[in-house]
Amino acid sequence: MRNLKLIIRREYLARVRNKTFIIMTFLSPLILVGMFMLVGYLSMLNSSEQQIIGLYDETGIFSSDFKDGRQVQYLDFSNLSFEKALVKVREQEYYGLIYIPEKENGDVGQIQFFGLEPPGLGTVQTVEKTISDRLTKRELMLRGIDISAMEAAEVKVDVEIQNFSGQRTSKMSNYIKMIFGGIAGYLLMMFIIIYGNMVMRSVIEEKTNRIIEIIVSSVKPIHLMLGKVLGTSLAGLTQFSIWVILGAVLLWITSFTLGIDILSTQKEQMEMMGQMAQSDLSLFLADVYNLPLLSLFVFFVIYFLGGYFLYSSIYAAIGAAVDSETDTQQFMFPVIFPLMLGIYVGFFAVIENPHGTISTIFSMIPLTSPIVMLMRIPFGVPWYELLISLSLLLITNLGVIWLASKIYRVGILMYGKKATYKELFKWLKY
Amino acid sequence: MDNLLVAENIYKTFGNYTALNNVSINVPRASVFGLLGPNGAGKTTLLRIINQITMPDRGTIYLDNKPLHPDDIQHIGYLPEERGLYKSMKVGEQALYLAQLKGLSKAEAKQRLEYWFEKLEISGWWNKKIQELSKGMAQKVQFVITVLHKPKLLIFDEPFSGFDPVNARLIKREILQLKEEGATILFSTHRMESVEELCDYMALIHKSKKLLDGRVSDIKKEYKSNTFEVGMEAKNEPALLAELQQKFIVGNATFKSIHTDLKLRIQLQENESANHLLEFLINRAQINHFVEVIPSVNDIFIQTVTRDA
Numbered sequence: 001m002r003n004l005k006l007i008i009r010r011e012y013l014a015r016v017r018n019k020t021f022i023i024m025t026f027l028s029p030l031i032l033v034g035m036f037m038l039v040g041y042l043s044m045l046n047s048s049e050q051q052i053i054g055l056y057d058e059t060g061i062f063s064s065d066f067k068d069g070r071q072v073q074y075l076d077f078s079n080l081s082f083e084k085a086l087v088k089v090r091e092q093e094y095y096g097l098i099y100i101p102e103k104e105n106g107d108v109g110q111i112q113f114f115g116l117e118p119p120g121l122g123t124v125q126t127v128e129k130t131i132s133d134r135l136t137k138r139e140l141m142l143r144g145i146d147i148s149a150m151e152a153a154e155v156k157v158d159v160e161i162q163n164f165s166g167q168r169t170s171k172m173s174n175y176i177k178m179i180f181g182g183i184a185g186y187l188l189m190m191f192i193i194i195y196g197n198m199v200m201r202s203v204i205e206e207k208t209n210r211i212i213e214i215i216v217s218s219v220k221p222i223h224l225m226l227g228k229v230l231g232t233s234l235a236g237l238t239q240f241s242i243w244v245i246l247g248a249v250l251l252w253i254t255s256f257t258l259g260i261d262i263l264s265t266q267k268e269q270m271e272m273m274g275q276m277a278q279s280d281l282s283l284f285l286a287d288v289y290n291l292p293l294l295s296l297f298v299f300f301v302i303y304f305l306g307g308y309f310l311y312s313s314i315y316a317a318i319g320a321a322v323d324s325e326t327d328t329q330q331f332m333f334p335v336i337f338p339l340m341l342g343i344y345v346g347f348f349a350v351i352e353n354p355h356g357t358i359s360t361i362f363s364m365i366p367l368t369s370p371i372v373m374l375m376r377i378p379f380g381v382p383w384y385e386l387l388i389s390l391s392l393l394l395i396t397n398l399g400v401i402w403l404a405s406k407i408y409r410v411g412i413l414m415y416g417k418k419a420t421y422k423e424l425f426k427w428l429k430y
Numbered sequence: 431m432d433n434l435l436v437a438e439n440i441y442k443t444f445g446n447y448t449a450l451n452n453v454s455i456n457v458p459r460a461s462v463f464g465l466l467g468p469n470g471a472g473k474t475t476l477l478r479i480i481n482q483i484t485m486p487d488r489g490t491i492y493l494d495n496k497p498l499h500p501d502d503i504q505h506i507g508y509l510p511e512e513r514g515l516y517k518s519m520k521v522g523e524q525a526l527y528l529a530q531l532k533g534l535s536k537a538e539a540k541q542r543l544e545y546w547f548e549k550l551e552i553s554g555w556w557n558k559k560i561q562e563l564s565k566g567m568a569q570k571v572q573f574v575i576t577v578l579h580k581p582k583l584l585i586f587d588e589p590f591s592g593f594d595p596v597n598a599r600l601i602k603r604e605i606l607q608l609k610e611e612g613a614t615i616l617f618s619t620h621r622m623e624s625v626e627e628l629c630d631y632m633a634l635i636h637k638s639k640k641l642l643d644g645r646v647s648d649i650k651k652e653y654k655s656n657t658f659e660v661g662m663e664a665k666n667e668p669a670l671l672a673e674l675q676q677k678f679i680v681g682n683a684t685f686k687s688i689h690t691d692l693k694l695r696i697q698l699q700e701n702e703s704a705n706h707l708l709e710f711l712i713n714r715a716q717i718n719h720f721v722e723v724i725p726s727v728n729d730i731f732i733q734t735v736t737r738d739a
Contacts, residue, residue, distance in 0.1 A: 014519070081486050210514030214575070217481040217508040218531040220500075413483070415512070426445055 003219045011231025015198060016238060020034050025239050051095040051123070056085045058102040059136070065130045066098075072123070086114060095119070098127055108135065174379075178351050181375035182298050185346045187369055191337050192308055194238045196315035196335070199228055200328065203319030205414070212412045221280045221409040226401075229312045233305070299377055299386075306393040307370030310400055311335065317404035321419035322410030323429075342371030354379035364389050366396035403428065434459040434496075434614045435480065435583055440489035442475055449475040450486070450613040451638040457616055457631070458584075462609055464629035464646075471635045473618035474511060477587050480616075481508045490587060493583065504533035507581035511588040511618075513572050515560045522556035525575055532579040539578065546574045550600075567595045573601060577608065584608060586617035590624055602628060622728040632727070634734060641734050646727070653725045653733065656698045659683045659690035660706060661719030670714055677710065689718050 003076070015021055051072045057063055066074040075094070077085035082099070086161060089097040096115030103109045111131060113119055137147055203225075204278065206212045215224060317333045350359040354376050363373040363381075369389045373381065410427040435457040441590035442450040450472045457463045465473050466628055474675045478484045478550065480491055482498060491498040493505065516524055522543065547553045550570050568594065577584065585607075590598045605615050605628060619625065624633055633643035642649065658685075674680050674696065683695035692715075698707060704722065711717055725733070 003531055006527065010527055014516075018518075206516075209517060210510075210512040211516055213478075213483070213510035213512055214508070214514075214528065214572070215531065216483050217506070217510070218503055218528065413478070429445075 004223050004230075006218065007224055007227025008231040008234070011202070012238075014202070015232055015235035021235070021239070025242050026246070029243055052092075053095050054080055054085060054089040055100075056080075056097055057100045059100055059106075059108055062100060062131060062134055072126075072192040088289055089114070090116075093179075096125075100131070110406035155360035177354075178375075180296065181350070181378045182347065184296065184377075185343065185371040185375040185386045188300070188307060188374060189343055191236055191240075191304060192311045192339060192370075193336070195232055196312045198235075199232050199312040200315040200319035201325065202228055202232070203408075204322065204325055204328075207412055207415075208324065216412065220262050221412060222405040225316050225405055225408050229316060231311060232312065232340065233308055236308070261372070266400060288321050296374075296377055299315065300374060302311065302390065303370035303374055303393075306366075306390070306397060310366065310370075310393070310397050311339075313401045317407040317411065317424075320408040320412075321414075321424055323415060327419070337422050338367035342368035346372050346375040350375045352377075353379075360385065364392060366393045369393055432459045433457060434493065435616065436492040436495075437476065437480065438490050438492065440476065440479060440491070442462045442472075442479065442484070443487055443529065444472065447671060448638050450479075451562070451633065453489075453638075453640045455633045455640065455643060457614060459614055460609060460612050461630040462605065462615045462628050463617070463634065464625040464632040466617070466622065466625060466632055466727070467635035468620055468735075472638045473558070474587055476635070477508070477510075477566065477585055477616075477618060480585060481506060493587065497603055498590065504579060505582045507532075507576040507579065507584045509576040509584075509586045511591065513569075515568055517561040520556070520558055521558050521560065521563070521571055524560065525578070528575045531688075534579050539571070542578050542580075543574065546578065566597055569593050569597045570600075573597075573604070580613075582614060584615045586612055586615070588617065588619055589617055590621060598670060608612045622726065622731055624728045634731060636735050645704050650724055653730045654701070654723070655724040655725075656700060658696050658698070658704060659685060659687065659719065659721045659723055660694050660696055660711065660717065661685065661687050662694075662711065662715035663689060663691060664715035667692050673714075674710075676716060678707070685719065687719060687720075691718055693719075695723070 049071070053072060053074055055063065055066055055074050055079050063076050063078065063256075068074060073093075077088065077097070080088070086097060093116075096113055096119055099112040099114065101109035101111075106428065108131070111127075113124070113127065140147055140150070148417050206215070252343065314335055316333070318328055321331070322328050345358060345362045349356060349371060350360070353359060357373060359376060361374050362368045363385070371393070373386070373389050406428050407424055411419070414427075433456045437453065440450050440453045441684075442448075453472070454465075455465070455476075465476065467473050475484065479486050480498075480501065482500065493499075493502050498582060519527075525543050526539050529543065530536060530676075534542070544553070547556065550573075552567070552570055553572075555563065555567065555571070563571070564699070576586075583724075586601075586605075589601055589605075593601060602624075606616075609615055628723045629646050631644065632646050632649065634641045671680070671692070671694075674694070674705060678699075679697040681695040681697075683693045685693060687693070696707060704720075708717075708720070
């Protein structure tokens with residue numbers, strides 16, 4: 001026990017003092033914030049650009065329908081000849097020209113858009129909708145239908161969502177749950193891969209340094225392996241905590257120096273969302289608070305530990321089986337595969353139906369359960385399912401750690417032997 | 431006899447490969463014991479079993495007449511053949527860590543480290559990283575780490591193979607001094623001459639089996655063939671030679687001499703002693719050189735291995 005503590009301490013310090021660790025810990029949030037700022041700046045640049053589109057309408061019925069917006073301005077060239085209009089648009093480097101020809105019988109001909117480059121999808125859709133609306137109205141009128149009566153008869157439907165206990169939620173609720181679950185699941189996968197790799201590299205380092213035999217003459221191999229896994233997990237938690245704190249501070253500083261008031265931008269966004277009523281906004285906030293945040297956090301930690309121990313003991317065994325990092329390739333795929341599977345199942349099956357058969361099964365299988373179950377938790381998972389999933393994870397953990405430690409014990413003293421699956425299987429029996 | 435370490439009927443197989451086949455050794459207290467054998471004979475496996483790094487399939491190890499217990503690691507100091515240190519860790523920190531793993535308290539470990547670092551004149555290295563040190567320097571640190579916790583039993587696996595000559599001499603000196611202080615030293619080697627120099631006892635392992643063991647002097651006595659090298663001047667050399675050949679088994683010998691001698695290698699019968707030969711020669715020739723041929727460990731090794739084959 002005393003030795004285990006010593007090993008954990010050394011492994012933790014070795015990770016934390018590592019230059020790459022320090023650089024990555026402090027650089028990652030900066031990079032992240034920088035990226036957000038860049039994206040924000042670019043989209044600001046994009047939206048401040050105004051497009052000028054020429055309109056050449058031979059029918060003369062649409063000119064009032066094309067209304068200038070924040071990003072687009074329409075100029076009517078219908079009084080010029082078509083050729084002149086086209087030349088003018090090109091000379092002035094306008095975005096394009098909409099050409100609405102009139103057939104001899106008065107119908108609208110094939111509508112065309114001329115421009116230096118193909119127009120954006122949004123522009124085309126706006127043009128099509130504007131013209132189609134006007135034509136539909138004209139058609140209705142021709143058939144003697146009273147448009148104002150029709151508009152008056154239009155009924156707006158707004159479904160109010162409640163759960164069985166009568167609690168009202170906004171329609172955003174599912175999205176919020178998805179986002180929280182998705183982030184948690186994805187983060188878990190990243191942590192498992194990054195820190196599992198760290199464990200593996202550290203095992204390989206001890207092997208190539210040849211210090212391993214000195215250490216195992218003092219401690220049991222399984223203690224060394226566990227100490228390594230535990231010490232590295234503490235380093236992971238340290239990094240995570242630093243990120244959370246640093247991220248919060250950096251966000252505050254940047255928004256302060258740039259003079260962006262977080263509240264006001266939020267309000268603007270709310271306005272942009274349209275007619276989201278005040279009651280909806282409060283429901284939205286209530287949704288976030290109604291999320292099982294505490295249990296999400298608790299289960300994140302539990303599943304992180306469970307998943308991380310499972311995978312990093314496999315990583316440790318792989319590290320012990322090989323002589324250098326280049327030899328690890330053949331073993332990597334079977335490790336990454338279930339993690340990727342978990343993410344895909346999460347993003348497709350869970351979002352589609354959080355309590356469907358596929359989601360439920362994959363949230364039980366120990367190799368994928370940490371990711372899939374975390375994604376399901378915001379949608380509410382019955383306690384007995386959690387219990388089954390966690391018990392399976394625990395049992396598998398014990399089994400895998402036991403098997404991994406057997407491979408580890410043999411592998412760390414084995415040099416120059418090409419590790420194959422067959423060879424590993426033999427080691428289990430030593 | 432008072433044995434510190436006893437290995438009794440040790441078997442160990444790896445899959446189909448037998449590493450140790452019924453090997454037993456007795457290591458007397460406060461002695462230097464050499465474990466001899468060619469590469470791949472099973473020496474390292476035996477040492478690893480004694481260090482509880484691997485478990486034997488059958489057989490028992492006794493330390494101080496008690497079956498080996500996991501806590502016994504603090505009574506054993508082990509310098510493996512494949513040795514290294516954490517490259518990016520500081521020397522002092524690393525030595526402290528490894529000493530603490532052996533059960534020393536931090537304060538105690540620090541105090542002893544300072545003593546040893548001073549003794550080996552490496553005090554300035556405390557805050558250096560191993561990667562800044564040369565291989566020879568790292569070897570000194572490894573040696574200190576091995577002996578720091580004052581183990582009763584010191585085990586060196588091929589101690590002279592990786593070390594440079596300066597450090598090898600240092601280790602030899604320290605081994606003998608540690609023995610004086612009461613430690614028991616067990617080391618493996620495939621270099622026979624180091625056994626002559628250091629060992630009180632030896633065991634010979636070949637192809638997973640122990641071929642012979644015991645006190646080095648006893649083994650040598652057992653293997654000597656009652657043979658003497660003689661250098662002499664005689665008036666009638668051919669006549670003397672013929673006479674000798676009748677009585678004894680005679681061959682030519684080569685050794686350095688300032689005389690232009692008749693150099694012979696003479697093997698006596700088992701019941702004859704050196705005096706027999708001397709009596710015979712003393713009236714017939716001027717004897718300048720008379721030495722009993724004692725088999726070197728190397729000779730014994732080759733003789734045993736070939737006999738076994």
